[in-house]
Amino acid sequence: MTGRDPTAMQATVLVIAYRMRGTIAQTVASVLAQTVRCQVIVSDDCSGDGTLEAAQQALAGYTGPHEVVVRSTPRNLGLCAHLNDLATLATCDVLVFAAGDDVAYPRRVERLLAEMAAHPEAMVVGSAVDDIDAAGQLLAARARALPVEVDQRWFLRRGRLQTVLGASMAVRRSLLTALPPLQGTVEDNMLSLRAALVGSCRCVQEALMGYRLHGNNLNDWMFDRSEATYATYERRNRRVLAMYRDIAADQERCVAALPQLPQERTQLGLELARMYRLEADMREALLDRPRSQWLRPLWRGLRHPGLRRKSAERALKLLLPRRWFGRT
Incomplete structure (x- = not known):
């Protein structure tokens, strides 16, 4: 399933899934509703629970403007290694993360790209999110936002070791391809500190997505x-x-x-x-x-x-x- 004009694609959206059979279709639908043309890679980390099949079904017959690929890793990699893998497959310079249990609002990619274009030094741009429950009901509006711009000194002073929420991120692909591979379990802090090391981090203050809380989030496990x-x-x-x-x-x-x-x-x-x-x-x-x-x-x-x-x-x-x- 490919679009007609790859040169018009403005970002690669990485739909990252692991054991998200019940929510992946809604995530995919929200990504396909984006207002700018994207490469979309829907990637299941070898869940084995039907997530891949649910994603394939959600994309069956798609003929819209985005270039779409659905795939699975040959074995379970874990989040950081999965991102390393996907960065090599992406064709755009900006990667937008979309967890397979979250909901992207239609202008999400457009808004993140506009922020990056206005601030070329920004290597990571995140946003506030609306916390939603397992059924999609609003729990907290415009949550988890950082200041508009944060740098190394802010991270040192902050003390809570808080960084840009990984699920809300758009990142420059070079943070993954021009630096050593990510190693570990959780990506947010590593990518935020990488961005501050070579450029800056920014946070859009409006909620651009629904961040689903359901008891099986990586953050809840950690x-x-x-x-x-x-x-x-x-x-x-x-x-x-x-x-x-x-x-x-x-x-x-x-x-x-x-x-x-x-x-x-x-x-x-x-x-x-x-x-x-x-x-x-x-x-x-x-x-x-x-x-x-x-x-x-x-x-x-x-x-x-x-x-x-x-x-x-x-x-x-x-x-x-x-x-x-x-x-x-």
Whole structure:
């Protein structure tokens, strides 16, 4: 299924799916309703649950303006490796992410492209989203927005280690093809920090999509708070500290791959990597080390402008038995 004029395509929309049989058709329909002509790659990460077949059915007989491909990975890759794979298949310089359980509003791609055209230094552009439930009902309007523009210094000061929501992103393809491959589980932080390293991140303040919350989101799995127990606390923190170390390692690899970067950007990039490693070290100390060994990472955290609040909260845990962690 191909369009008639590939030169007119303005972006590649990556519909990224894994075990999303029940929502993929709505996602595909919302992508096909975009107001600018796109290459659309619908890619199932070897779900094995009928997601691929549901996507194929949703696209059966399509004759509209977009160039559409539907495919499956030969084996399950995970999100970051899946994105690396798709970046090599894309033909446009801008990639727009569309998770197979979300809903893109018709002007989403048009609006993201306009922001990128107006700000050529922007390597990532995200947006606010409308949080919706599993049935598509609105939970929160215009949620999850960052400031209009964020840079390395903002990420260092922010402290919550919050970045552009990956599901809302448009990215320049070079962030994936001209830098080392993504390695790890979660893409948002890595791509946001890459963008700040070589350019900037921007966030459109209007909601351009419905972001579906249903209990099986990657974010819910990573930051699981389903039970107020130590076991849940430990599981969550081990996942998160591993993710933060992946993010730090990615930033370090990107800095090493860009020796021509201005010195200030290099230094700030490495400082961001150190911040993520410090956050991971603090979490690991609380899980595995005797309390006498908590003090050094906690003191380092208290001295870091972006980690002071978290470090102070953790210092209070010195007074509590480990088995109480996660109960509140």
